[in-house]
Amino acid sequence: MSQRIANGFLGDNYPRNMWWVAARADEITTTPMARWILEMPVVLYRTEDGKPVALDDRCPHRWAPLSEGRVDGDQIVCPYHGMRFGPDGRCALVPTQTKVPPDAHITGYPLRESGAFVWIWMGDPDEIDNNEPPVDLGYTANPDWSVVLGYYDVACNWVLIRENVLDLTHIPHLHAKTFRQNDWDTIPKVAIDGDVITYRQDFDPAPLSPLFCHAMGFDEDQPVARSQIGTMPSLAVSFSDWNVTDPDPDPGARSEFLMRGCHIVTPGLRGRTHYYWGAAFDIADVPADAIETSRRNVTEAFDEDKHLLERMQAQLSQDPRQDQSTEVGLAADGAGLRVRQVLHRKLEAESRTL
Ligand code: FES
Numbered sequence: 001m002s003q004r005i006a007n008g009f010l011g012d013n014y015p016r017n018m019w020w021v022a023a024r025a026d027e028i029t030t031t032p033m034a035r036w037i038l039e040m041p042v043v044l045y046r047t048e049d050g051k052p053v054a055l056d057d058r059c060p061h062r063w064a065p066l067s068e069g070r071v072d073g074d075q076i077v078c079p080y081h082g083m084r085f086g087p088d089g090r091c092a093l094v095p096t097q098t099k100v101p102p103d104a105h106i107t108g109y110p111l112r113e114s115g116a117f118v119w120i121w122m123g124d125p126d127e128i129d130n131n132e133p134p135v136d137l138g139y140t141a142n143p144d145w146s147v148v149l150g151y152y153d154v155a156c157n158w159v160l161i162r163e164n165v166l167d168l169t170h171i172p173h174l175h176a177k178t179f180r181q182n183d184w185d186t187i188p189k190v191a192i193d194g195d196v197i198t199y200r201q202d203f204d205p206a207p208l209s210p211l212f213c214h215a216m217g218f219d220e221d222q223p224v225a226r227s228q229i230g231t232m233p234s235l236a237v238s239f240s241d242w243n244v245t246d247p248d249p250d251p252g253a254r255s256e257f258l259m260r261g262c263h264i265v266t267p268g269l270r271g272r273t274h275y276y277w278g279a280a281f282d283i284a285d286v287p288a289d290a291i292e293t294s295r296r297n298v299t300e301a302f303d304e305d306k307h308l309l310e311r312m313q314a315q316l317s318q319d320p321r322q323d324q325s326t327e328v329g330l331a332a333d334g335a336g337l338r339v340r341q342v343l344h345r346k347l348e349a350e351s352r353t354l
């Protein structure tokens, strides 16, 4: 069935009134860092007592990027004429005059840390969801897990990545030589509850992908049973859980393992997306060489996604037929279509449409 579903791939099709991930926690230090988030320049830093701060990365005087400056105590110092701003964005000092102009302040954004990540709220301050950010990422900093984290700056709209990671039926095709998990040839069961999307698919014993088998202690040709369960608790993050069962464990040995894939997307500049990925094994102290093998293999596979998604975006951006465009829907698109449903609902709540 062909259908036209507004996707806004060329515009600012992201809700603002929600928590997005600003950075990995270890990226934010007492050296200021510049990051474009939701098409705005943001400077991130830590005060000397470790509190993360996010401010508009634009000095109100001559618009110098504060990220080019330095941190002193809990203040950031503009590199140009030395104005100082506190974590609330208020100017604390103008070096050449005693009086601070009353409008010399910049916007500050609330942050929350969870595990290895820091969330940011850039929407309407009156709408802020003051509960903890919607997704607990504490496991990414839990020593009972062995975690591999990676990051890409991808030149495509964030929804293209969100749809990609929720529809793994592309694995036997795009990743035939990397994932080598070529049994994704039926339709996953998909469900939605509020804004939370889930999919599930169970597989007969087959060799586990070389992206993950080494860290779980399996040989590349050793068959294991799998349940693949995906969850998107927020448009900002989704998980893909590889629940693996060894059908023939050694006596007394553990037979069940989990690899939790994590896919975090944050719109950056128009047409660009910060993509943070994680592969976390529910095993403490996976040997370093197995972790490195996983990192190398995942990166090789995700490079394939990045390449294709960037080609898709470039073509979408240049193709003159976009207004008349339709997409052919497939039965396996269930999770991806629900992403757009959730997105449309959230935009409508902000009185916006695509
Ligand atoms: S531009 Fe920042 S103090 Fe002048």
Ligand SMILES: [Fe+2]
Pocket (backbone or CB within 6 Å): 164, 170, 171, 174, 175, 301, 302, 305
């Ligand atoms: Fe992929």
